[in-house]
Amino acid sequence: MSRAPRWEIPPTAGLPLHLLDLRGGRANLAARLAAQLGTPPLQLECSGTAALLLALEVLRARQPDRPVVVVPAYTCPLVAIAIHQAGLRVRLCDLRPGHYDMDPQALADACREDTLAVIPTHLAGRVADVDTAVAVAGRVGAYVIEDGAQALGARDRGASVGLRGDVGFFSLAAGKGLSIYEGGLLLTRDAQLREALREESAWRVPRRPTWEFRRCVELAGLAMLYRPRGLALAYGRPLRRALQRDDKVAAVGDAFAPTVPLHRVGRWRQAVGAHAVARLPEFLATLRRQAYVRRARLRRLGVEVFDDPRGAQGTWPCLLLQLPDEHSRDQALAQLWTAGLGVSRLFIHALPDYAYLADRVPRAPVPNARAFAQRTLTVSNSPWLDDAVFEHIVEVIGRAIA
Numbered sequence: 482m483s484r485a486p487r488w489e490i491p492p493t494a495g496l497p498l499h500l501l502d503l504r505g506g507r508a509n510l511a512a513r514l515a516a517q518l519g520t521p522p523l524q525l526e527c528s529g530t531a532a533l534l535l536a537l538e539v540l541r542a543r544q545p546d547r548p549v550v551v552v553p554a555y556t557c558p559l560v561a562i563a564i565h566q567a568g569l570r571v572r573l574c575d576l577r578p579g580h581y582d583m584d585p586q587a588l589a590d591a592c593r594e595d596t597l598a599v600i601p602t603h604l605a606g607r608v609a610d611v612d613t614a615v616a617v618a619g620r621v622g623a624y625v626i627e628d629g630a631q632a633l634g635a636r637d638r639g640a641s642v643g644l645r646g647d648v649g650f651f652s653l654a655a656g657k658g659l660s661i662y663e664g665g666l667l668l669t670r671d672a673q674l675r676e677a678l679r680e681e682s683a684w685r686v687p688r689r690p691t692w693e694f695r696r697c698v699e700l701a702g703l704a705m706l707y708r709p710r711g712l713a714l715a716y717g718r719p720l721r722r723a724l725q726r727d728d729k730v731a732a733v734g735d736a737f738a739p740t741v742p743l744h745r746v747g748r749w750r751q752a753v754g755a756h757a758v759a760r761l762p763e764f765l766a767t768l769r770r771q772a773y774v775r776r777a778r779l780r781r782l783g784v785e786v787f788d789d790p791r792g793a794q795g796t797w798p799c800l801l802l803q804l805p806d807e808h809s810r811d812q813a814l815a816q817l818w819t820a821g822l823g824v825s826r827l828f829i830h831a832l833p834d835y836a837y838l839a840d841r842v843p844r845a846p847v848p849n850a851r852a853f854a855q856r857t858l859t860v861s862n863s864p865w866l867d868d869a870v871f872e873h874i875v876e877v878i879g880r881a882i883a
């Protein structure tokens with residue numbers, strides 16, 4: 482293993498905070514984002530998982546005899562945790578072979594009279610096939626919840642993602658685009674559902690000042706450390722330690738607590754986010770330009786880089802790559818994962834392969850999701866990853882697939 486680097490590229494391109502963002506001001510983060518994205522009002526919650534949990538509770542109250550939620554077999558473990566916490570059951574849907582979308586036939590098989598909702602997922606900023614989910618869910622009377630946790634700012638046929646399904650949510654967690662350390666946003670085009678979500682939150686979510694105080698300290702820490710030198714300390718060191726003891730789940734931050742806290746987001750963090758929002762469109766445009774150039778470079782090498790469907794324009798926190806097999810993927814990672822260059826993996830496993838989720842996820846065979854976990858890696862699209870470093874990454878990947 483190589484010597485510890487002194488600086489570290491983050492695995493995804495988050496919008497860096499400025500110290501001036503911390504000055505406080507108007508707590509209008511959700512309103513400013515809604516105006517910027519052209520969406521109906523957004524509802525701010527304390528995490529993406531909390532937003533999903535509230536959505537599930539509202540939908541379950543409407544259809545209490547439907548205990549099952551269908552999710553892609555390769556997604557964030559927090560999705561399974563939210564479903565369990567809402568008193569519902571996970572049903573897995575395998576992926577399309579070699580793709581991040583759910584397989585349409587597997588989805589049709591998974592959706593039945595007992596199904597409350599389906600969760601198509603905009604993975605790594607890529608826009609998911611929500612239309613198929615809407616069609617399949619519609620046939621059995623289930624809802625569609627768009628997981629846009631990794632895709633704030635992504636658009637599909639001219640509108641923000643999250644509006645084709647019944648409900649959508651975004652994450653404002655550290656490392657996911659725009660961050661207030663932890664936060665989430667709910668959106669829906671249905672005014673009645675929007676009111677129900679607002680009411681659910683109003684009675685269900687307490688203030689809990691100690692949680693909010695902790696998040697404020699964490700946000701200040703994020704603002705200071707989210708730069709290559711700080712990240713070597715805050716992200717690189719724990720990453721290398723986890724990999725040294727071969728704990729890959731800890732290395733990518735996939736080990737989550739069994740329940741998610743619910744509390745209100747305070748005015749200061751909202752104001753910090755509201756300042757940063759002003760820089761988001763320009764930042765996303767810069768990332769898109771860089772991603773297009775680098776995607777082309779990787780493709781000339783014969784590497785598969787995931788893209789959006791026609792008519793969609795996702796966001797580019799990273800480039801999501803699929804190598805020919807697990808061996809070549811692992812060979813590339815052996816040289817790159819601990820080198821501080823922003824090369825990493827998305828989620829380590831398909832959901833059934835997380836030992837700690839055994840009581841929340843059924844042990845279904847999901848070969849395509851497993852293959853996806855085995856063959857994919859991510860290359861950061863952070864502006865701190867310069868052309869020379871990117872070219873080095875390209876060479877290493879080229880050797881691994883040769």
Ligand SMILES: *Cc1c(COP(=O)(O)O)cnc(C)c1O
Pocket residue numbers: 528529530531556557559560602604628630631651652653654663664665
């Ligand atoms: C991060 C993530 C979530 C949960 O969002 P948090 O804000 O971290 O709670 C849900 N789904 C996906 C796909 C994610 O990446």
